[in-house]
Structures are given as structure tokens and as C-alpha cells.
Amino acid sequence: MLKGKKVLLRPLKKSDCAFFVKWMNDPEITQYLTLYLPLTELEEEKWFENLATGRKGIDVVFAIEDIKSKKLIGNCGLHKIDPKNHDAILGIAIGDKKYHGRGYGTEAATLLVDYGFNQLNLHRIGSSVYDFNLRSLNLHKLLGFRQEGRLRKKHFKNGKFHDEIFLGLLKEEWKK
Secondary structure: OEEOOOEEEEEOOHHHHHHHHHHHOOHHHHOOOOOOOOOOHHHHHHHHHHHHHOOOOOOEEEEEEEOOOOOEEEEEEEEEEEOOOOEEEEEEEEOOHHHOOOOHHHHHHHHHHHHHHHOOOOOEEEEEEEOOOHHHHHHHHHHOOEEEEEEEEEEEEOOEEEEEEEEEEEHHHHHO
16 A cells, blocks of 8 residues: 555455446546446446456556545556566546545655556656646646657547647656
């Protein structure tokens, strides 16, 4: 478990899936994610089982809990971990909207990136963000991620096409 001042990153429990299904079916949350079809409980349980068995590649996923209330507020992870190239993709979602814009995501992402570089010995962590997701763009910039590319009008969200911005952070940039 990884502990900050506001959040605790802990291993997932099967009981967390019910919260994830609720959040992943909320358009206010999914507008920032690649998901666009309704998510069923069965699909989420299969995802959880695949994660537990490692059938979908190497992923390290944590539940995000508010330290004070011990309430589950989201999840985050390092996905598609490549042990040869020491690379992974960062993903984070604060599903409980009461916790948006209050620093919980920033602290969770900081703990996760530090874990990736200093415990998993990653060399690079990548991520991508839709161009209209200013909160996520600001989070990545705050952590030191740099824009590495852009796919123009790649995703259809909220009635129009949007760019996908690719970001990356190297271990030596994190240490600074």
C-alpha cells in the first residue's frame, strides 16, 4: 500500500467492482475515458479476474481511498508494463465526483509515478489525454510530463471530434 496525506493506494478488492461499474456508466466520468459503451457487472468482474491472473499483460492497479473516511474514490494504475524497455502507461480516474478538483488525483498520481520509477524501476511512463480534459492536462504538467505527440480529431466525444494528446515522463525528469 502507498500512503500519502490524503489518499491511500491499496490493492483492489472484488467488492470495488460495484463502484467501478457505477462510475464507468456515468457520462460525466466516461467523457474523459476511452469507454463509450455501457459497462456491465459481468464485464467488470471479467476485467478484475483477468487483472488478478495477469492474462491481459502486466498491470499494477490500485484502489484510491480517502485516508480520513476510508472511502473508495477511484482507481489508478500502471498499465502495459514492458519489462524489457522499462515502460508503462499511467491511468487514473477519480470516480467519486465530490473529490474532483481537491488534490486527491494529484496525490494519487504522484504516489503512483514515484512507485513506478523507484519500485518497479521504470525508465519512462506515458499517458494520453483528450484535448478538452484540462484538469488531466494540468495534472500531467504538474508532474513533469511533456507532450510527445498529438493525434488530430482521433476521438468522437460529446458530439464532436477531439485530439488525443500523448505525454511522457522519464525517470531522470522525475528526480528533478
